[in-house]
Amino acid sequence: MRYYLIILLLSVFVISCKTTVGPSGAIEPKKELNIAFGSCNKHDLDNLLWDDILDLEPDLWIWGGDNIYADTDNMQLLREMYEAQNKVPVYNRLRKKVKMLGTWDDHDYGLNDGGVEFEAKAESQQVFLDFLNVSRDDPRRTREGVYHSFDYKGRGGSVRILVLDTRYFRSPLIKDTITQKRYTPDLSGRGTILGEQQWKWLEEQLQTSKADFNLIVSSIQFLSGEHGFECWANFPNEVSRMEQLISGSGAKGVIFLSGDRHISEFSRKDVPGLSYPLVDFTSSGLTHAYRGFTGEPNAYRVGEVVSTESFGWLRLNLETGEVHMQMRGDGGQILQDLKQQY
Secondary structure, three states: OHHHHHHHHHHHHHHHHOOOOOOOOOOOOOOEEEEEEEOOOOOOOOOOOHHHHHHOOOOEEEEOOOOOOOOOOOHHHHHHHHHHHHOOHHHHHHHHHOEEEEOOOHHHHOOOOOOOOOOOHHHHHHHHHHHOOOOOOOHHHOOOOOOEEEEEEEOOEEEEEEEOOOOOOOOOOEEOOOOOOOEEOOOOOOOOOOHHHHHHHHHHHHHOOOOOEEEEEOOOOOOOOOOOOOOHHHOHHHHHHHHHHHHHHOOOOEEEEEOOOOOEEEEEEOOOOOOOOEEEEEOOOOOOOOOOOOOOOOOOEEEEEEOOOOEEEEEEEOOOOEEEEEEEOHHHOEEEEEEEEO
16 A cells, blocks of 8 residues: 555655646746747648747747638627638647747737727637636736736746737727728827726836736737838837836837838847837738738848748747748748847
């Protein structure tokens, strides 16, 4: 009897001490954190990149928005499209193996270029959270907006991931009636992207962060703002507030991850008061990209625009402070990369 009791106790000890890797467990503490992310995905097009993502064995997958293309206030239809995405064979394998984080953009939110005015946003939020398999006791189930944070403690350092909601509270956009651009900046100073409740949350998250890297996931571009489509630059007051928050908070290694544009690019800016350059890594076009792209201005662009299907890959070295960022395509092709030391 004593022999069986010892074996049982040892078994319980081993199980309780094992680090769980998977969608609902902890990520193994390592000196490097590997993250894959992407946006603009249609379940009924060829999903060619999931096998490449799976082959890289990421620690995390982050949805950057437009995870499906629904554009509907019909919640049954919305749910069916999410379920169809979950049934895409290789993606289904990935989501069962890798921890998933993410936000939405307009097409999965339910209204093209939509914001605070979308009447079905509360219902859509619950369907989105179901898609990500968010537990019923998670704060996102009872508060407005899908914003949330995730902390990772590795060997030699830590990472905080701040996932924003740029839809739920966003003020109406101003159409450009003078040029051929779609939108013009709101210069009133009264418009918002995040809303005050989310701003207060973000301020607390950055000001208290002890992490070596702080990744901010925004479905729309933060730095590139000359193209006239959706971006943070449509609300200059919000851009200023964000830059002042980042520089004043003392948060280390802030990097933006964005999507929406059906192109991928790196943008980098020297922000006053910030001891390192601010990078915005846009990865957009998992299943469809703007292959007819001929150019657009971006004063902060580093390298070239990638206008073919791709996903983003980040390797964060917690011992050296180096981040290696890559745009990757079908077959594991490296389309462009950027290294940044923090």
